[in-house]
Amino acid sequence: MFLRLSPITRRRLEKFKRMKRAYYSFWILMILYVLSLGADFIANDKPLLVRYEGKFYFPILRFYDGSHFGLSASEIPNYKELNRSPAFQKQGNMMIFPIIPYGPNESLLDLEGNPPTPPTWRNLFGTDDRGRDILTRLIYGFRISFSFALFITVCSMAVGIVIGALQGYLGGVFDLLMQRVIEIFSTLPFLYIVIIIGSSLGTGFLILLLVFVIFEWIGISYYIRSEFLKLREIQYVEAARALGVSGWKIMFRHMLPNALTPIITFLPFSLIGAISSLSALDFLGFGLPAPTPSWGELMHQGLGNIFSYWISLYPVLALFGVLLLIAFIGEGVRDAFDPKEYQRME
Amino acid sequence: MPLLEVHELTKCFPVQTGFWKKNSMKVRAVDRVSLDVNAGETVGLVGESGCGKTTLGRAVLRLIEPDSGSIIFDGISLTDLSQAQLRKIRPRLQIVFQDPFSSLNPRMVVLDQVGEGLSEHGFVKSRREKEERVVQLLEQVGLSADHLYRYPHEFSGGQRQRIAIARAISLNPDLVVCDEAVSALDVSVQAQIINLLRELQQRLNIAYLFISHDLTVVKYISQRIAVMYLGRIVEFGTTQELFDDPRHPYTEALLSAIPVLDPEARKKRIVLTGEVNPMGTGQGCPFAPRCPKALPQCHHEEPPLQWASDTHWFRCFL
Numbered sequence: 080m081f082l083r084l085s086p087i088t089r090r091r092l093e094k095f096k097r098m099k100r101a102y103y104s105f106w107i108l109m110i111l112y113v114l115s116l117g118a119d120f121i122a123n124d125k126p127l128l129v130r131y132e133g134k135f136y137f138p139i140l141r142f143y144d145g146s147h148f149g150l151s152a153s154e155i156p157n158y159k160e161l162n163r164s165p166a167f168q169k170q171g172n173m174m175i176f177p178i179i180p181y182g183p184n185e186s187l188l189d190l191e192g193n194p195p196t197p198p199t200w201r202n203l204f205g206t207d208d209r210g211r212d213i214l215t216r217l218i219y220g221f222r223i224s225f226s227f228a229l230f231i232t233v234c235s236m237a238v239g240i241v242i243g244a245l246q247g248y249l250g251g252v253f254d255l256l257m258q259r260v261i262e263i264f265s266t267l268p269f270l271y272i273v274i275i276i277g278s279s280l281g282t283g284f285l286i287l288l289l290v291f292v293i294f295e296w297i298g299i300s301y302y303i304r305s306e307f308l309k310l311r312e313i314q315y316v317e318a319a320r321a322l323g324v325s326g327w328k329i330m331f332r333h334m335l336p337n338a339l340t341p342i343i344t345f346l347p348f349s350l351i352g353a354i355s356s357l358s359a360l361d362f363l364g365f366g367l368p369a370p371t372p373s374w375g376e377l378m379h380q381g382l383g384n385i386f387s388y389w390i391s392l393y394p395v396l397a398l399f400g401v402l403l404l405i406a407f408i409g410e411g412v413r414d415a416f417d418p419k420e421y422q423r424m425e
Numbered sequence: 426m427p428l429l430e431v432h433e434l435t436k437c438f439p440v441q442t443g444f445w446k447k448n449s450m451k452v453r454a455v456d457r458v459s460l461d462v463n464a465g466e467t468v469g470l471v472g473e474s475g476c477g478k479t480t481l482g483r484a485v486l487r488l489i490e491p492d493s494g495s496i497i498f499d500g501i502s503l504t505d506l507s508q509a510q511l512r513k514i515r516p517r518l519q520i521v522f523q524d525p526f527s528s529l530n531p532r533m534v535v536l537d538q539v540g541e542g543l544s545e546h547g548f549v550k551s552r553r554e555k556e557e558r559v560v561q562l563l564e565q566v567g568l569s570a571d572h573l574y575r576y577p578h579e580f581s582g583g584q585r586q587r588i589a590i591a592r593a594i595s596l597n598p599d600l601v602v603c604d605e606a607v608s609a610l611d612v613s614v615q616a617q618i619i620n621l622l623r624e625l626q627q628r629l630n631i632a633y634l635f636i637s638h639d640l641t642v643v644k645y646i647s648q649r650i651a652v653m654y655l656g657r658i659v660e661f662g663t664t665q666e667l668f669d670d671p672r673h674p675y676t677e678a679l680l681s682a683i684p685v686l687d688p689e690a691r692k693k694r695i696v697l698t699g700e701v702n703p704m705g706t707g708q709g710c711p712f713a714p715r716c717p718k719a720l721p722q723c724h725h726e727e728p729p730l731q732w733a734s735d736t737h738w739f740r741c742f743l
């Protein structure tokens with residue numbers, strides 16, 4: 080299906096490309112995300128390359144104990160200290176640091192004044208209340224929140240698609256029971272549940288993921304259910320049944336590809352929802368455990384240091400920018416999938 | 426023994442009315458229908474729209490579950506089979522639908538649509554074999570290997586119907602239900618498709634249950650014809666008998682509506698009055714309210730089954 084795109088899909092892709100705002104937003108976001116996946120090479124307190132006594136070392140890729148650099152073997156080398164030490168300052172030894180030479184959890188101890196310090200040429204976006212570089216934390220925070228949101232969306236879509244598809248295809252008692260379960264789930268207040276679970280079971284990555292998925296799949300299952308209810312009556316589905324094709328194959332080969340429109344148009348908006356609720360949770364302190372870099376956590380600090388504008392301004396701008404980009408993409412996707420233009424083909 | 430024997434088949438659909446949906450009534454879409462189809466034979470099924478022809482066709486294949494009655498296919502009782510057993514026998518019973526635009530999946534190429542059943546039931550082992558067999562099938566229905574990787578929207582209505590026929594015959598079926606298979610096509614294309622169906626029947630010895638509302642088409646293709654009115658079969662006989670000697674007033678009315686070329690030979694058209702009420706009273710003959718020859722007992726007594734000949738029966742007091 081993905082190798083030989085059907086003509087409908089091809090037309091939709093072309094239409095999406097023609098919508099410049101959405102198309103460029105898509106590429107900007109993709110480039111930002113790919114860059115953030117390589118965040119370790121952009122912002123790190125470890126050097127990219129060390130040349131010591133004629134040998135090369137790559138501390139980001141591999142761990143070296145202190146013995147490599149003339150320290151004791153039980154010591155974890157602090158490369159910045161090492162760089163300044165007289166033993167290192169010899170001919171031929173050198174270190175190359177990434178563009179932003181700070182780690183996400185590194186407290187800068189040599190700042191002028193007390194943290195949080197305002198933006199300077201050294202720290203473009205300033206530092207937070209523990210002296211950590213905000214730009215670095217924004218980059219790492221983007222990687223975590225976007226990956227997390229993608230993960231949640233994909234997992235919840237998978238669950239929502241399977242349950243919605245079964246409801247629509249089987250109908251009857253299963254549909255009725257699942258519909259009641261969904262009603263119960265959708266009345267539970269999401270944030271409270273997360274907070275209650277977070278305070279009793281702790282806030283781990285997996286627990287958070289699980290709770291998110293439990294709530295997120297409901298939205299998509301409605302769409303899939305109604306699409307499948309509609310498609311079940313269509314003749315090519317009946318023809319497949321008459322051929323003796325098995326239920327799963329009918330559902331996933333005949334019905335799902337024809338029910339993808341709501342899933343794909345829903346996807347960007349579901350991403351937006353996931354990113355913003357994760358930020359909200361981090362803001363409240365019930366998100367990913369500290370010291371994970373996160374935008375919500377920065378905003379929380381911003382609230383505590385209300386006069387240090389840079390702590391709250393940059394994460395808010397970053398969040399706004401990313402959500403706007405995704406919203407543009409979502410808008411473009413929705414237009415590209417608008418069935419009115421292709422009524423003859425559908 | 427006939428290939429297909431349908432006995433007292435019934436399918437009702439509930440109709441709920443009122444705010445609390447309590448006064449549920451039933452539409453008897455198929456009402457105690459008995460029918461038989463011999464191997465290699467075409468049985469036409471005619472009736473006006475909404476009389477349950479399509480429901481009957483689908484119930485015979487158990488695409489919708491009948492409420493009661495039995496379907497014996499080649500000695501096997503289809504109504505007693507589990508879904509898994511049913512899937513195994515599916516290749517022998519196929520269907521061609523009315524609308525060639527919705528009967529093909531818009532996202533699958535011809536090869537995959539026609540070849541799906543082949544690989545599903547292990548008729549072909551490899552992709553290559555599937556391709557070869559699908560090309561054979563396409564050639565049988567008047568298409569060619571060039572069409573293998575095309576999508577349905579690239580074809581005309583007649584060509585799409587040919588693809589649907591190729592899909593139906595791909596598993597060497599014994600019986601194909603043609604559900605208004607030519608009704609959505611132009612008259613010239615209709616003739617091509619009907620001739621194709623006849624040709625395939627002769628070559629592959631397929632039996633057809635040919636559902637249509639068009640008497641001339643049914644007359645042309647069928648050996649025997651069943652006339653249906655509101656879920657009931659009111660008359661069943663060979664084409665010859667039915668056209669020469671219609672016994673049921675509804676059949677008479679239908680026949681009188683066929684346009685005749687020769688003005689001298691024109692008969693008086695029987696125009697039916699009244700409206701079709703599918704809810705009905707459930708009593709007496711369903712046709713009684715509109716029947717020009719209705720007797721008093723028609724309204725509350727079930728008309729008896731009468732035999733005009735060994736092969737021709739009808740349900741009427743007359």
